[in-house]
Amino acid sequence: MLAHRWIIPLSVFCLIEFVSQGWAADPSTEIEFTLTPNRIAIDPFYNGSEITVEAITPVGLDMVIVCKGREETLELKKKGKVWGFLWMNVGDLVFERFPSLYILLSSKKLSGIAPPEILDKYCLGYSAVSKYVTCNAPDDSDRSLFNEVIKLKERDRLFFIGEEKINVEPIQDNRQQIKGSFLLPPKASPFEYEVSLLGFREGQARIQSTKSIVLKRGAVITFITSAAKNHGLLYGCLAVFFAVCAGLCTGLIFGKKTHKS
Amino acid sequence: MPPAPSHILCLYLPVASNSVNIFLVLGLGGGVGFLAGMFGVGGGFLLTPLMIMIGIPPTIAAASVSNQIIAACVSGTIAHARSGAVDYKMGFLILMGGILGGSIGVKLIHILRGQGQADITIMLVYVIMLAGVGFYMFYDSLTALTGWRYQPEFQGELECPSFFNRVLRRLPYKIYFHRSKITLSIYAPLFLGLLVGILASIMGIGGGFIMVPSMVYLLRMPMHVVVGTNLFQEIFICTTITIMQATLNHTVDFILALILLLGSVIGAQAGAHLSNRLKTDQLKILLSLIILAVMVEMLLRLLTKPDILVMYKGGL
Numbered sequence: 109m110l111a112h113r114w115i116i117p118l119s120v121f122c123l124i125e126f127v128s129q130g131w132a133a134d135p136s137t138e139i140e141f142t143l144t145p146n147r148i149a150i151d152p153f154y155n156g157s158e159i160t161v162e163a164i165t166p167v168g169l170d171m172v173i174v175c176k177g178r179e180e181t182l183e184l185k186k187k188g189k190v191w192g193f194l195w196m197n198v199g200d201l202v203f204e205r206f207p208s209l210y211i212l213l214s215s216k217k218l219s220g221i222a223p224p225e226i227l228d229k230y231c232l233g234y235s236a237v238s239k240y241v242t243c244n245a246p247d248d249s250d251r252s253l254f255n256e257v258i259k260l261k262e263r264d265r266l267f268f269i270g271e272e273k274i275n276v277e278p279i280q281d282n283r284q285q286i287k288g289s290f291l292l293p294p295k296a297s298p299f300e301y302e303v304s305l306l307g308f309r310e311g312q313a314r315i316q317s318t319k320s321i322v323l324k325r326g327a328v329i330t331f332i333t334s335a336a337k338n339h340g341l342l343y344g345c346l347a348v349f350f351a352v353c354a355g356l357c358t359g360l361i362f363g364k365k366t367h368k369s
Numbered sequence: 370m371p372p373a374p375s376h377i378l379c380l381y382l383p384v385a386s387n388s389v390n391i392f393l394v395l396g397l398g399g400g401v402g403f404l405a406g407m408f409g410v411g412g413g414f415l416l417t418p419l420m421i422m423i424g425i426p427p428t429i430a431a432a433s434v435s436n437q438i439i440a441a442c443v444s445g446t447i448a449h450a451r452s453g454a455v456d457y458k459m460g461f462l463i464l465m466g467g468i469l470g471g472s473i474g475v476k477l478i479h480i481l482r483g484q485g486q487a488d489i490t491i492m493l494v495y496v497i498m499l500a501g502v503g504f505y506m507f508y509d510s511l512t513a514l515t516g517w518r519y520q521p522e523f524q525g526e527l528e529c530p531s532f533f534n535r536v537l538r539r540l541p542y543k544i545y546f547h548r549s550k551i552t553l554s555i556y557a558p559l560f561l562g563l564l565v566g567i568l569a570s571i572m573g574i575g576g577g578f579i580m581v582p583s584m585v586y587l588l589r590m591p592m593h594v595v596v597g598t599n600l601f602q603e604i605f606i607c608t609t610i611t612i613m614q615a616t617l618n619h620t621v622d623f624i625l626a627l628i629l630l631l632g633s634v635i636g637a638q639a640g641a642h643l644s645n646r647l648k649t650d651q652l653k654i655l656l657s658l659i660i661l662a663v664m665v666e667m668l669l670r671l672l673t674k675p676d677i678l679v680m681y682k683g684g685l
Binding site: 150151152153154155156183184185186187188190193194195196197200201253256257259260263264294295297325329332333336337340341343344345346347348350351352354355356357358359360362 | 379380381383384386387388424436437439440441442443444446447448489492604608611612613614615616617619621622623624626627630631634635637638670671672673674675676677678679680681682
């Protein structure tokens with residue numbers, strides 16, 4: 109009899125838990141966010157672009173913004189010692205599926221947002237990226253050079269992790285306003301970059317939305333790039349012609365006769 | 370938050386796919402152009418590493434710098450030609466040898482690459498050449514300047530000729546070079562051009578910093594004629610390199626070259642004017658110090674552990 113008294117409340121509790129877990133486990137729950145700007149033309153004065161992500165989300169979510177470039181084959185040379193004292197290039201290294209750009213912003217430390225397996229699932233952080241990337245190195249020691257590649261990419265500002273770089277402000281109705289900005293560096297090649305906004309609570313993804321930034325060459329840059337790639341000989345001759353003209357003009361401008369002392 | 374990008378001072382380079390500060394590139398071009406006009410070196414051995422340091426991919430830096438050097442050399446040649454300091458006859462002969470040497474060097478590097486020895490060969494040849502030329506030039510100029518050793522201005526004859534000079538005298542087909550005021554076999558400049566052409570193509574540079582000391586010490590040309598003559602022959606070398614790079618590798622960034630040349634042509638004129646005001650040994654000692662500084666930088670790069678243990682293929 110005592111056991112039967114608990115059946116109904118227990119069933120109701122299980123039902124509620126099941127429904128709530130079912131909702132929570134669904135990471136595809138989307139939320140609207142704004143991405144400014146989302147179309148960028150590379151003009152002659154382009155020097156990268158500051159991208160701002162803004163959204164209103166349920167309060168208490170830990171937020172992550174990720175911007176990823178295309179997965180590409182990255183060919184590198186590794187440095188090592190030759191004859192015990194000279195630092196030289198000692199071999200080739202190729203990484204497959206390496207993102208051309210990876211920028212991550214989070215509202216708090218990644219380790220405090222979700223456990224490693226969840227971070228890996230959503231490819232959040234360099235450790236997660238390393239698990240997606242494949243290396244054709246002859247031995248495992250070469251795989252450890254992944255961190256060196258990250259340093260190389262960070263130097264070019266193509267990789268960046270900014271923890272606690274998302275500004276979160278609570279607003280009315282149990283909601284919060286979030287805002288994060290990052291630099292799309294000038295070295296980023298023209299491409300449709302994917303920007304994802306993820307919200308975590310208790311280590312689980314509760315919301316996930318994706319938008320894209322289209323980065324493409326403007327008319328002037330397209331013309332020069334096309335000429336360099338498709339009409340190399342003409343382009344080269346013109347480059348020489350302009351150089352000779354510039355040299356001649358300067359020679360004439362500075363036309364005063366000089367004497368050896 | 371990352372700093373907001375400044376669009377005012379920057380120009381986007383379409384081939385390099387990166388943006389650069391206009392004034393920084395103008396300044397670097399002007400500084401190296403000044404050296405080019407002053408010492409008669411193209412400046413590629415200085416400008417290419419500087420471009421790489423500001424984020425230009427190495428292949429694009431080397432190709433674009435060769436385009437810029439054309440302008441600096443034309444401007445510098447005009448300035449030196451006005452004071453009669455260009456030996457065209459000598460320049461053409463060295464150029465002929467240089468073209469042949471360049472072709473041999475390209476084949477040689479192809480063989481070395483096949484054996485996996487290209488990188489170490491290039492670096493070691495570079496350091497040894499820079500050290501040898503730099504130290505000898507420095508010692509020679511210093512002794513002349515301080516009066517430790519009496520060295521009369523060379524007039525075409527040596528009292529105690531070296532083995533090399535004895536060989537030089539015995540070579541056939543001698544002609545008189547009016548501008549340089551020396552009589553030499555045509556084989557001497559051809560052979561020098563060949564030798565420097567091989568080294569220059571192995572090291573991937575125009576070769577001015579080897580050619581200038583070689584003309585002074587091996588051919589015994591007067592320093593002020595050496596400067597103009599080397600600039601003259603480098604015009605043709607860099608024209609060939611630019612057209613080949615643009616056609617085969619598509620690595621010439623015209624915008625980068627344009628900014629560099631704007632700075633360098635002015636710098637080259639200023640350098641040429643100062644070159645005419647300085648004594649030969651003062652010029653030589655300054656050039657030797659620059660050569661030694663580049664050598665020390667390269668040696669340190671070889672001996673110290675790099676910050677990043679990988680690099681993009683084709684880069685530095």
